[in-house]
Amino acid sequence: MNASLTSLQNKANKLIDYLNQFEHYSVAVSGGIDSMLLAFIANKFSTAKVTVAHAFSPAVPEAALQRVKEHATDYNWDLQILNAREFDDPNYINNPVNRCYFCKSNLYTRISEQTKGIVFSGTNLDDLADYRPGLEAAKEQNVQHPYVEAEIDKATIYALAKHYNLKQLQSLPAQPCLASRVETGMKINAKDLDFINQVEEHTRQVFPELKNVRCRITRLGTFLEIDSVPETPEFQSLSTQLDQMCAQTGRIFSGVRTYQKGSAFINGMSHE
Structure with a gap:
């Protein structure tokens, strides 16, 4: 095993070790590569009971919903599709600079109400350098970021998708709402x-x-x-x-x- 593959496997092992600290958790999946890969690794390698939660709304492309459903079927995920109800929130509708905060607040509230255990996001190391008001909502609701705990960045996520031969994911571009x-x-x-x-x-x-x-x-x-x-x-x-x-x-x-x-x-x- 070459050095780069060893390093990649070490990152994956660190991520799996972190996930295995929990008996139950849910993964908030948007349909993008970050959260989809996390759901794949959690379901395939984690010893925990895993729920994959996907919120479908006008802000989420239909293609993302179909991608989540297909992967849930192919890999036997316990999938819950829910309505985050962000469109009921005037703070979100008004689209302020921190709109994402209100979106994620509604999302994580609904997931916590309808699933068991802690909630995980697909946030990675690179996201921490960005302006992301949703991270404040995550902090308030004790949402955890396994990629951050395992020191995994975007490049590593793509490398892991390739390593696990997830062809659809490894070619998936960034897809914000x-x-x-x-x-x-x-x-x-x-x-x-x-x-x-x-x-x-x-x-x-x-x-x-x-x-x-x-x-x-x-x-x-x-x-x-x-x-x-x-x-x-x-x-x-x-x-x-x-x-x-x-x-x-x-x-x-x-x-x-x-x-x-x-x-x-x-x-x-x-x-x-």
């Missing part, structure tokens, strides 16, 4: 989030090679953000299609620009 695409201070509503999802899904169908795709709803109109903006006829056709999609829903398509994490919605601090 759809509400993160709406400019701070603009109210969150289900129709906007559905439109955002439609635009992003359509873009990925046309250009499946794109890693980062974000539809941003801003006070200046609707933007598409991607890794780079190619000058090709196919891309010009996509721009025309997106302009038409916006017009059909009474929106203004303001063009395509290079992807920026968080889109500087909150003075340069990441919203994702």
